[in-house]
Amino acid sequence: MRNDVRDRRAETGESQADLAAAVGVTRQSINAIERGRYDPSLDLAFALADHFDCRIEDLFDPDAEAADEE
Structure with missing residues (x-):
């Protein structure tokens, strides 16, 4: 499944840690x-x-492969 999480996070200038804290995960x-x-x-x-x-x-496209899987 392809997703745009990285791109959207980059657009907001958030780090992975910032996003993780905002949504309650690591x-x-x-x-x-x-x-x-x-x-x-x-x-x-x-x-x-x-x-x-x-x-x-x-945000998520279940019909597309993730970038690392291509």
């Missing part, structure tokens, strides 16, 4: 999501979408 979890090694739970996907003020569908 920095390692954010890193794993960004690298396509971990698909977030539905609760976490909603928290990330809420944080970036977008829809889950705008």
Whole structure:
């Protein structure tokens, strides 16, 4: 699954640690999501979408492969 978490985080100027604290997970979890090694739970996907003020569908694309898997 491809996601735009890294790009959106870069646009806001947040570090992985900042984003992790904002949504209640570890920095390692954010890193794993960004690298396509971990698909977030539905609760976490909603928290990330809420944080970036977008829809889950705008943040995650289940039909595309993650950048590291290409």
